[in-house]
Amino acid sequence: MPDSAIPSKLSDTRLGSYEPKTKPLVIGIVAGEVSGDSLGADFMAQMNNLRDDIIWVGVGGIQMQAQGLQSLFPLSRLAVMGLIEVMSQLPDLFKARRELLTAFDRANIDWFVGIDAPDFNLRVAKKLKPKGVFCVQYVSPSIWAWRESRIHGIKAATHLVLCLFPFELPVYERHNHPAICVGHPLLRTIDQVLIETPMTQLRSELVWHNDGLQQFFIERFDAVSQLICVMPGSRRGEITAILPLMLDGIQKLILLDPKLCFIIPTVDQNHQYIVQDVIDKRSESLRAAIVVVYDDSLPTFSQQAMAASDMVMLASGTATLEAMLLERPMVVIYQLNQLTYRIAKRLVKVPYVALPNILAGDAIIPELIQEQATGDNICRTVMQLLQPRAYDEQLSALVETKRILQQQSNHNPADSVIQQGFAQSNYR
Incomplete structure (x- = not known):
């Protein structure tokens, strides 16, 4: 591939080789609470520094919107905590998921990145992965601590999991699923x-x-x-x-x-x-x-x-x-x-x-x-x-x-997603 075909912001050898940039990269991204908004904004900023043609579609707060996301609906609609509260909000959560998937189909997204909120994001990813969308879960569910059997649902929904801590990796290694420790944002x-x-x-x-x-x-x-x-x-x-x-x-x-x-x-x-x-x-x-x-x-x-x-x-x-x-x-x-x-x-x-x-x-x-x-x-x-x-x-x-x-937390989240994404997705 000639150098001229490689996007200038991706020419760093750490990022490997990529397909020619013939169209914008459309990424669906969803944060389910305020802490996820901060994490998502940090990830988006890293990605925007690597590519200048990303179109962001999904749900996020003020910080993610400042990085270029036009949120489909307020983040607070997904930020429901507690069993009773979740049960009472289930009809609207199902409706929100349908609206989100419809918007993703309309935008023809290439990749999907769920920021934490695994109960919601993994269900979204499970619908997208069979359609050829490269799916990432940023923040691992706590399967390292309890209910390891959830790994099967994670494997069905994602291509890659970005973990915050190194002690989360062994469970993914045992089940042969790609996972990378990118470190907690506090480290940066x-x-x-x-x-x-x-x-x-x-x-x-x-x-x-x-x-x-x-x-x-x-x-x-x-x-x-x-x-x-x-x-x-x-x-x-x-x-x-x-x-x-x-x-x-x-x-x-x-x-x-x-x-x-x-x-x-x-x-x-x-x-x-x-x-x-x-x-x-x-x-x-x-x-x-x-x-x-x-x-x-x-x-x-x-x-x-x-x-x-x-x-x-x-x-x-x-x-x-x-x-x-x-x-x-x-x-x-x-x-x-x-x-x-x-x-x-x-x-x-x-x-x-x-x-x-x-x-x-x-x-x-x-x-x-x-x-x-x-x-x-x-x-x-x-x-x-x-x-x-x-x-x-x-x-x-x-x-x-x-x-x-x-x-042990020396991987950059954006680099990791780009390396895996261009290798596995249908993006061209």
């Missing part, structure tokens, strides 16, 4: 400055730019032994279940060290009110040790709060990955409805709930789950972690786990 978006800047400077800058923090710390200048970032989760159910347990632990901690201070960054002002309402029901001494802050001028405010703290006390979730990438020692506290926990314990195969432990294959950070999540245990675990030797040991383990994760 965490600001390195937050890691390299001295903590005293980070803390000063954080306080200086926030009125609530200024008011809190003005009376505690040079009187703070340790600053602990507390993150009880972003959902109301998590806050009401987990925050009271954390407060029980904090109450005991400040009896042992009255100079301990705690910062709780919230995702928005409504969550700030919810958290503050729980705290206001507690003792004056506890209320005086905690500041609840929201800053809409800083999209990464919670990451800055973590980076400026000595350690993090948090619920299980993506925040544990953020804390690890920021190299902040942590204690994980989590509690589910007892029935939900019993069911999950029978189904889930992995022994840990926190991502750093799953990635390390070892309990490098303490997990206080269900009946272990008591005020006494939280107090004891935090005080142990604040001891220099235990602190340094966990920090070293987090840094090593982060290093290995970065090494």
